[in-house]
Amino acid sequence: MPEEHDFEGQSLAHVTRRHFLEAGATGIGATALATLLGCDTPRGTPVPGIARNLLDPLSPLAPHFPPKAKRVIYLHMAGAPSQLELFDYKPVLARLNGQLCPESLMKGKRFAFIRGIPKMLGPQAPFNQYGESRAWVSDHLPHFSRIVDDVAFLKAMRTDQFNHAPAQLLVHTGSPRIGRPSIGAWVTYGLGSENQNLPAFVVLLSGGVGPDAGASVYGSGFLPSVYQGVQCRSSGDPVLFLSDPKGLPRDLRRKSLDAINALNQREHEAAQDPEILTRIAQYEMAFRMQLSVPEAMDIEKEPASVHEMYGTTPGTTSFANNCLLARRLAERGVRFVQLFHWGWDSHGASASEALNKGFFDRCKETDRAIAALVTDLKQRGLLDETLIVWGGEFGRTPMQENRSGADNPFIGRDHNAGAFTMWLAGGGIKPGVTHGETDEIGYEGISGQTDVNDLHATMLRLLGFNHERLVYRFQGRDFRLTDVSGKPIREIIA
Amino acid sequence: MRRSEVSLGVGLGVMAVVMLTGAGRQSDVWLFLGRFHPTLVHLPIGILLLAALLELAVRTGRVPALEPAAPVTLYLGAWAAIVAATAGLFLADWGGYPVAVLAWHRWIGVGVAVTAVGLCLMRRRAGAGPRYAAGLGLLSAGLVVGGHLGGTLTHGEGYLSESLPASVRRVAGLVPKDALAQRSIDGLDTAAAYQALIQPILDRRCGACHNPERKKGGLSLATLEGLMAGGKDGKVILPGRGEQSELIARLWLPPGHKDRMPPDRAIPIAEAELLRWWIDQGAPAEAKLAEIDRPARIERVLDSYGLSDLPSGIFTLRVPAPDSTAVAAARAAGLVLRPLANGSHFLDVDARGALARLDLLRGLGPQVAWLDLGGTDTGDSVAATLGGFPHLTRLHLERTRVTDRTVVALAELPYLEYLNLYGTRVTDAGLRPLAGLRRLRSLYLWQTQATRAGADSLKRSLPRLAIDLGGTVAADSMQPAGTSR
Numbered sequence: 001m002p003e004e005h006d007f008e009g010q011s012l013a014h015v016t017r018r019h020f021l022e023a024g025a026t027g028i029g030a031t032a033l034a035t036l037l038g039c040d041t042p043r044g045t046p047v048p049g050i051a052r053n054l055l056d057p058l059s060p061l062a063p064h065f066p067p068k069a070k071r072v073i074y075l076h077m078a079g080a081p082s083q084l085e086l087f088d089y090k091p092v093l094a095r096l097n098g099q100l101c102p103e104s105l106m107k108g109k110r111f112a113f114i115r116g117i118p119k120m121l122g123p124q125a126p127f128n129q130y131g132e133s134r135a136w137v138s139d140h141l142p143h144f145s146r147i148v149d150d151v152a153f154l155k156a157m158r159t160d161q162f163n164h165a166p167a168q169l170l171v172h173t174g175s176p177r178i179g180r181p182s183i184g185a186w187v188t189y190g191l192g193s194e195n196q197n198l199p200a201f202v203v204l205l206s207g208g209v210g211p212d213a214g215a216s217v218y219g220s221g222f223l224p225s226v227y228q229g230v231q232c233r234s235s236g237d238p239v240l241f242l243s244d245p246k247g248l249p250r251d252l253r254r255k256s257l258d259a260i261n262a263l264n265q266r267e268h269e270a271a272q273d274p275e276i277l278t279r280i281a282q283y284e285m286a287f288r289m290q291l292s293v294p295e296a297m298d299i300e301k302e303p304a305s306v307h308e309m310y311g312t313t314p315g316t317t318s319f320a321n322n323c324l325l326a327r328r329l330a331e332r333g334v335r336f337v338q339l340f341h342w343g344w345d346s347h348g349a350s351a352s353e354a355l356n357k358g359f360f361d362r363c364k365e366t367d368r369a370i371a372a373l374v375t376d377l378k379q380r381g382l383l384d385e386t387l388i389v390w391g392g393e394f395g396r397t398p399m400q401e402n403r404s405g406a407d408n409p410f411i412g413r414d415h416n417a418g419a420f421t422m423w424l425a426g427g428g429i430k431p432g433v434t435h436g437e438t439d440e441i442g443y444e445g446i447s448g449q450t451d452v453n454d455l456h457a458t459m460l461r462l463l464g465f466n467h468e469r470l471v472y473r474f475q476g477r478d479f480r481l482t483d484v485s486g487k488p489i490r491e492i493i494a
Numbered sequence: 495m496r497r498s499e500v501s502l503g504v505g506l507g508v509m510a511v512v513m514l515t516g517a518g519r520q521s522d523v524w525l526f527l528g529r530f531h532p533t534l535v536h537l538p539i540g541i542l543l544l545a546a547l548l549e550l551a552v553r554t555g556r557v558p559a560l561e562p563a564a565p566v567t568l569y570l571g572a573w574a575a576i577v578a579a580t581a582g583l584f585l586a587d588w589g590g591y592p593v594a595v596l597a598w599h600r601w602i603g604v605g606v607a608v609t610a611v612g613l614c615l616m617r618r619r620a621g622a623g624p625r626y627a628a629g630l631g632l633l634s635a636g637l638v639v640g641g642h643l644g645g646t647l648t649h650g651e652g653y654l655s656e657s658l659p660a661s662v663r664r665v666a667g668l669v670p671k672d673a674l675a676q677r678s679i680d681g682l683d684t685a686a687a688y689q690a691l692i693q694p695i696l697d698r699r700c701g702a703c704h705n706p707e708r709k710k711g712g713l714s715l716a717t718l719e720g721l722m723a724g725g726k727d728g729k730v731i732l733p734g735r736g737e738q739s740e741l742i743a744r745l746w747l748p749p750g751h752k753d754r755m756p757p758d759r760a761i762p763i764a765e766a767e768l769l770r771w772w773i774d775q776g777a778p779a780e781a782k783l784a785e786i787d788r789p790a791r792i793e794r795v796l797d798s799y800g801l802s803d804l805p806s807g808i809f810t811l812r813v814p815a816p817d818s819t820a821v822a823a824a825r826a827a828g829l830v831l832r833p834l835a836n837g838s839h840f841l842d843v844d845a846r847g848a849l850a851r852l853d854l855l856r857g858l859g860p861q862v863a864w865l866d867l868g869g870t871d872t873g874d875s876v877a878a879t880l881g882g883f884p885h886l887t888r889l890h891l892e893r894t895r896v897t898d899r900t901v902v903a904l905a906e907l908p909y910l911e912y913l914n915l916y917g918t919r920v921t922d923a924g925l926r927p928l929a930g931l932r933r934l935r936s937l938y939l940w941q942t943q944a945t946r947a948g949a950d951s952l953k954r955s956l957p958r959l960a961i962d963l964g965g966t967v968a969a970d971s972m973q974p975a976g977t978s979r
Contacts, residue, residue, distance in 0.1 A: 407595060
């Protein structure tokens with residue numbers, strides 16, 4: 001330590017006023033030259049970011065080009081549903097059922113649970129082709145099979161994360177580590193909200209367990225926290241801690257808010273911290289939401305035919321209720337609705353995790369409601385401008401899982417980062433197409449492979465953004481959702 | 495006459511022979527010599543300019559001692575010019591360069607060689623007089639201009655000016671760089687594919703040989719007529735069959751094959767794809783980009799040219815910026831207004847929160863492109879107002895009190911692409927006036943009195959229109975189309 005100090009002292013002793021003037025003069029000269037020559041942007045076109053006034057963080061803004069979708073409903077199937085039992089039909093795998101997996105398929109792979117040599121596992125459902133697009137759908141999804149001509153499949157999605165939390169973070173924030181804004185936060189930052197009485201980014205959870213990576217998957221990362229997803233509940237108070245305590249009339253609430261806001265404003269003038277503005281905006285929104293949210297979240301007044309269509313039961317927490325809520329929020333101009341439904345982690349280690357038990361239940365819980373959501377949005381003319389995204393965080397292996405070398409008590413599959421299926425529908429998506437193909441056993445993509453960055457680039461494109469230009473400066477550099485990669489998937493854009 | 499002068503004369507003679515015997519000398523030996531031109535050409539430029547500098551130093555009296563060096567340098571420079579120009583003539587024979595620039599470059603290059611020899615003789619006979627000085631000035635100018643044209647041939651038009659700082663480009667009156675990328679294409683539904691994409695490729699890649707003057711192989715590709723007429727071996731285009739068309743087939747022959755086109759430099763794959771796509775689409779003369787099917791492969795090519803986000807519909811129109819006081823007034827009344835895109839003057843207006851106060855939008859008629867009146871108490875009185883929004887493309891009138899009378903007014907909105915009428919009292923009769931809306935793509939009629947028959951009848955006039963009558967989930971379950979286990 002003393003030596004370092006000594007060195008620093010010595011080197012500083014040699015810096016004289018002359019050095020300073022010299023360096024200063026050269027620097028000023030170079031700066032002047034750059035200004036004269038107009039070298040403000042070294043190459044190519046200047047990059048116009050999003051001019052967002054943080055005093056008004058949710059005011060509606062225009063994207064880079066005219067959008068095809070105005071809002072997003074993202075249906076995340078947490079735990080990673082098996083593509084091999086839903087959409088990716090592999091007759092060859094059926095023939096290989098029960099055979100030992102060739103060692104070549106295991107080489108260089110990392111699995112969460114498979115150890116040693118597992119057995120191949122054929123599709124655990126009959127498949128049929130549906131619609132004009134002749135898309136393969138398993139018998140687990142009788143309702144979905146009627147809307148295949150409205151969706152575009154990505155059959156060769158891949159990721160580089162094989163555990164739930166990092167994979168969910170990747171699929172929602174573009175990075176497997178905590179700290180980046182979620183796509184809902186990015187979109188809200190870029191577009192603002194058309195309804196100042198409701199949160200711009202709403203999160204609805206079902207399935208009993210939250211996402212593995214916690215609230216970070218719908219967090220705002222380094223964006224101001226006003227852009228994080230607001231979790232709403234379909235039973236009880238829609239938003240926790242939103243109602244006033246008993247005995248506090250609304251006008252008194254207003255007065256106390258005014259006083260708090262004035263104090264916060266003064267604090268902001270002194271500290272210049274944008275988070276204080278976020279707080280003011282949040283208090284104000286909460287005040288407006290006290291009236292508007294209960295109205296938007298009340299599905300009880302929906303006609304019986306709608307409840308029949310979605311399979312909803314008012315007053316409970318269910319994926320179906322959340323789908324109906326998603327439609328109601330979309331109608332009211334909410335920008336991004338994020339649904340999480342937990343329980344798709346079909347390892348076969350228990351009944352609820354079994355492809356031949358729990359998986360059935362998950363399909364039943366979601367199938368009717370998803371088909372209803374797409375159809376309902378369509379007949380209301382909203383599907384045209386609402387982008388729907390369905391998918392998990394990775395796929396599942398064509399091998400049966402053998403946890404610690406022994407077969408699991410139930411039928412299940414391990415995590416597979418190499419291939420999974422997602423589908424998109426609505427706002428600017430080409431309906432009735434399939435992009436990407438996996439090998440004969442659905443293990444890896446063989447053509448049209450797309451990754452999470454491509455998905456995000458596509459979503460942003462449909463919302464009117466050039467994903468390379470939706471940036472936010474943080475810690476001295478521009479960040480974007482797609483980091484350094486990603487290409488809009490032309491094949492599924494109408 | 496000295497021996498050195500005689501030899502210069504012989505050199506000039508050889509150059510003249512090469513020039514006069516001209517094209518058709520397509521053998522690798524000559525091309526090999528020609529390929530030295532870009533290297534050799536630096537010698538006369540350097541040496542002759544040095545000669546001019548030496549004369550300047552001597553004549554201004556600054557370094558009189560250099561006097562003997564000047565004529566020697568000029569002599570060497572004249573030789574270098576003859577050799578470089580001769581090599582250049584070999585290279586030019588090979589073709590593949592833009593004709594006009596090449597002609598200028600050729601004449602200036604040959605002119606420089608002849609002038610240099612002439613100045614050599616003049617210096618020896620008459621000394622360094624004023625006419626000699628003028629000749630030397632002319633020679634230097636020729637070197638600069640000819641050299642620049644040579645650079646243009648090698649690197650392409652605008653190579654030099656392209657990298658100028660934007661401010662200098664503005665002062666020099668050059669087009670901004672973005673405009674270069676956009677070329678003459680301003681919109682997907684205004685730019686004809688042939689005019690905007692195909693002919694420029696043919697000009698650039700084939701024009702040097704297949705122009706109306708040279709017409710190699712009897713083929714001129716300068717016009718659509720020439721392209722369709724073909725050459726002395728027959729048609730080069732079979733509309734609808736790109737792969738079999740001679741124009742495409744020859745692009746893919748191996749390098750060195752005698753029928754390969756262009757003979758020396760391969761055409762970029764992206765351009766070859768565009769040509770093939772255009773022929774596959776039937777080689778249409780007038781069809782606009784928006785009217786031709788563009789597979790993902792072609793979209794990607796257009797992407798790489800910066801043409802992917804070309805405007806169509808209203809976006810090819812120019813409207814003035816919206817009046818800011820009118821916008822502020824509408825916002826204050828609770829309407830949500832937002833430009834459709836950064837820099838666009840068109841507006842997306844959500845009027846649901848302000849009880850459809852359309853009078854607030856009176857000053858914004860040309861700018862309103864998307865309008866949402868869904869669920870408001872709008873009635874047929876809106877019909878008179880909607881004509882004031884000629885550029886409407888998306889219109890939400892669902893769950894309002896409008897009837898067939900409003901729909902009649904909608905027929906006057908030529909840019910309408912999306913119309914939502916679900917939950918209104920519209921009937922089949924009301925649909926008929928919509929038959930003239932050629933751009934209409936989506937129509938929503940759930941919970942109206944419109945029927946399947948009415949929708950089908952409208953669809954006969956507008957085959958690309960998607961009509962949604964709703965209620966499809968309640969319909970009987972569809973039979974599986976194929977079965978397997």
